Amino acid sequence: MKKHKSTININSCTHCATCLSVCPVYEITLNERYSPRGKISLINAVNKNLINPNDKFVQETISACLMCGKCSKICPADIDISFHLRDFRSKYMKNKYPSPALFELSKKILPFSKVSEFLANKLYNLNKNDVNSDSKSKKLLNRIKSVKKILLFAGCVHKYFLNDVISHIKNFFYDSLLIIPEEQTCCGMPFWSGGKKQISAMIQKNIDIFLGYSPDIIITGCESCAFMIQNNWKDAFDADSNYSKKALEFSSKTMEFTDFISKNYDVRISEKILKSLEGDVLYHSPCHKTSKNTEFFLKELFGKKIKILPDKCCGFGGVFSLKHPEFSDDIFKKKINGTELNNIKYLITNCSGCQLQFMKNLKIYSKNIKIVHPAQIIE
Ligand code: SF4
Numbered sequence: 001m002k003k004h005k006s007t008i009n010i011n012s013c014t015h016c017a018t019c020l021s022v023c024p025v026y027e028i029t030l031n032e033r034y035s036p037r038g039k040i041s042l043i044n045a046v047n048k049n050l051i052n053p054n055d056k057f058v059q060e061t062i063s064a065c066l067m068c069g070k071c072s073k074i075c076p077a078d079i080d081i082s083f084h085l086r087d088f089r090s091k092y093m094k095n096k097y098p099s100p101a102l103f104e105l106s107k108k109i110l111p112f113s114k115v116s117e118f119l120a121n122k123l124y125n126l127n128k129n130d131v132n133s134d135s136k137s138k139k140l141l142n143r144i145k146s147v148k149k150i151l152l153f154a155g156c157v158h159k160y161f162l163n164d165v166i167s168h169i170k171n172f173f174y175d176s177l178l179i180i181p182e183e184q185t186c187c188g189m190p191f192w193s194g195g196k197k198q199i200s201a202m203i204q205k206n207i208d209i210f211l212g213y214s215p216d217i218i219i220t221g222c223e224s225c226a227f228m229i230q231n232n233w234k235d236a237f238d239a240d241s242n243y244s245k246k247a248l249e250f251s252s253k254t255m256e257f258t259d260f261i262s263k264n265y266d267v268r269i270s271e272k273i274l275k276s277l278e279g280d281v282l283y284h285s286p287c288h289k290t291s292k293n294t295e296f297f298l299k300e301l302f303g304k305k306i307k308i309l310p311d312k313c314c315g316f317g318g319v320f321s322l323k324h325p326e327f328s329d330d331i332f333k334k335k336i337n338g339t340e341l342n343n344i345k346y347l348i349t350n351c352s353g354c355q356l357q358f359m360k361n362l363k364i365y366s367k368n369i370k371i372v373h374p375a376q377i378i379e
Pocket residue numbers: 012013014015016017018019020036037040074075076077078079081
């Protein structure tokens with residue numbers, strides 16, 4: 001029987017260097033220390049008591065990872081490198097990553113939406129009025145009059161920072177039964193990246209709330225949330241536990257918004273966007289993606305007007321962009337050098353973290369480009 005990737009020991013590394021070719025942090029530093037191979041060598045040295053895990057050099061190196069997972073996907077020895085990095089963070093960097101409990105508490109005691117709005121404006125200079133919600137569209141084509149019960153997993157960034165995306169998703173489904181459970185919480189991605197094992201309580205809460213509605217489908221506008229739900233939720237529980245089965249049920253019903261609508265609805269570019277579409281559009285595909293259809297769907301929609309950016313990380317990585325802002329900016333500059341922005345009117349992406357990264361960094365090119373989610377440009 002094939003071993004689960006995460007159980008494959010880091011000693012199996014053959015030093016082949018394949019992982020160096022895909023790591024965004026190595027690409028900008030060209031420093032072995034920051035490569036996936038370098039990081040697991042450090043963990044190996046810690047495991048052999050050759051170096052102190054609390055050493056500043058070790059801590060700083062292990063924190064310089066976006067958890068994009070590209071190294072784990074490509075490693076010929078099947079080592080789940082990002083699993084070992086999270087495991088290290090959970091053992092030795094406990095207080096350096098956000099805590100799920102503190103997150104829940106802060107939501108209870110602070111006017112969270114006001115605080116988050118303030119923080120978002122400070123960090124990302126958001127201009128939330130770039131694309132405003134229209135009133136309900138009257139121009140439906142042959143949209144399927146679905147009787148399915150659809151639930152929306154909002155995701156924290158869209159819920160607290162970029163609520164206009166949620167408004168557009170609501171508008172899109174106005175003739176279907178769309179339920180947005182109020183009490184839902186985070187998908188757990190920021191805590192999972194820090195190796196926090198307590199995310200099971202958070203996931204359990206979401207499972208209880210959502211499955212309590214007996215949904216037919218659960219959609220989310222954020223690819224990172226979809227990725228987290230589909231790939232990692234089940235691992236938060238013992239394999240034979242009831243919640244592991246429920247997590248599998250949740251994940252089997254979860255689809256990213258664009259993927260779902262492109263397969264089930266007759267969609268077109270919204271009138272408002274069409275009227276202002278003097279230039280072309282660019283699409284950025286997130287590292288954490290579940291949809292195989294989005295690029296094809298957008299090409300069908302925009303024809304020759306759409307350009308697809310090369311499949312490279314944008315440099316966000318959640319906590320990574322706060323801990324290593326220079327690395328984050330440099331990775332962004334490797335992604336975008338400016339020439340690909342000529343004649344571009346809209347940049348489309350369907351990951352909320354990538355949206356923030358583009359909002360913050362595209363400003364350096366002084367172009368009047370609006371960063372939008374697919375829900376904001378279709379009807
Ligand atoms: S790709 Fe895998 S085996 Fe090769 S150097 Fe990286 S971690 Fe080691």
